[in-house]
Amino acid sequence: MNFKHGGIFVAKFWWVNQGQSYKWESALGVMWAPHVNEDGKTQHHWERMDRVQPGDVIVNYADMQIRAISTALTDARPAANPHVGLTELEWEKDGREIKLRMQELEVPMHLSDVPEALRKSWKSYGSPFNIKGGVNQGYLFELPEEAGLWIMNELSLVAEAGDDLSDVIPDAGESETDAVIVVGPDGEVVVKFRAEHGQLKKHLFGGKKESECALCGKLLPRGLLVTSHIKKRAECNPGERMDKRVVMAACALGCDAVYERGYIKVSPAGVIEIGPRISATEHLSAFVNDLVGKKVSAFTPHTAKYFAWHAKWHARTALHV
Structure with a gap:
């Protein structure tokens, strides 16, 4: 059972397998489960x-991926099945619902x-993981x-010293603020809220529906572009974290991933080169080679130091995959 610390709830972590229900539950900002199964029996996972x-x-x-991180806004309350029209079975009509503030991952x-x-x-009784790691x-x-x-x-959702944090839970539909965790001196975990990422995203894209990937140069819909840190956020000092030029627009079609993992780097001239991490497949090598030689639109005299940090950091930590 979680408890209060300084008037604020100390958080527990939960894992919800939503599968096909993710589409509807994310749109509504809820988790929902029936009270009993078709045999009238309760289920521990409900x-x-x-x-x-x-x-x-x-x-x-859902779909083999962590799709979002949510904060519970309520405890469980009786509610009808929100998946309207998906079931005619009596046992699936009534259940319990928890309202969520969801932040979908880019x-x-x-x-x-x-x-x-x-x-x-991490396998233990009641854990989402089994003995095989599935x-x-x-x-x-x-x-x-x-x-x-x-x-x-890993998702850069642990607060750092110097972060501007709030205790006030934003409205469920407000997307400019991230829920982050603060780990106290006694190990207690508290959820607070940080507007930094939303401000950086707004700086990059504003109200644009389309924008260019800084790496491949393709003009793409906003939904296919990521607010990508040039220098890893966890390694930035407080001033760098609020520097709006520490991020670039990188596409989710592969550019963000190959940059983040060190398969490519950016030269002092602002041109993409093969990175220190070795491409393990022909398709990955081909993808990387298509980027090599391209001029990076986010490269400026100011951002050069961030790209240089990225190249040096991956040179130290590169692993064969």
């Missing part, structure tokens, strides 16, 4: 809905991005704290 408290963190998983995290050894180590069947699971912290850190 019963856990009653343990979720406002302020808890929910990892939304780039979903694939299950394979979470090391298998970690997933296996995801258990069921709806809602309690996520071990170390797993929740790892995922939030």
Whole structure:
């Protein structure tokens, strides 16, 4: 059971398998589960809905990917099935619902991005992971704290010293503020809210419906472009984190991923070169080679230091994959 710390709920982490229901539940900003199955019996993965408290963190998983991170706005309350017209079965009509503030990830995290050894180590009773590192069947699971912290850190959703944070939960439809976690001196996890990413995204795109990828140069719909940190956010100092030029528009068609993972780097002349990380497949090599030689539109005398950091950091940490 979570508890209050200084008047604020200390968060627990949850993992929800939404599958086909993600489309409807994300549009409504809810989690929903029936009370009983067709045999009139309760299910442990539905019963856990009653343990979720406002302020808890929910990892939304569907189609083999972590698609969103949500904050619970309410506890579980009786509600009719929101998937209107999808069922005529009596046992599926009534259940419980939790209102969520969802923040969809610009780039979903694939299950394979979470090391298998970690997933296996996180196996425990009620955990979403099984002995093989796969995801258990069921709806809602309690996520071990170390797993929740790892995922939030990978998504740059752990607050850093100097971040401008608020305790006030934004409206469910407000998308300019990210929920982040603050880990206290005693290990307690508290959810707060940070507007930084939304401000950077607004600076890059404003109200544009289309924009160019800074790496490949293609003009693409806004939904296919990511607010990509040139220098890893976790390595930025407070001033760099608020520098609007520390980010660039990178496409979700592959450019963001190959830059983030070090398959490409940017030269001191602002031109894409092969990065220190070795491409393991012919298709990946071909994708990288198509980018080599292109001029990066986000490269300026000011951003040169960020691109130089990226190249040096990956030269130190490159791994064969």
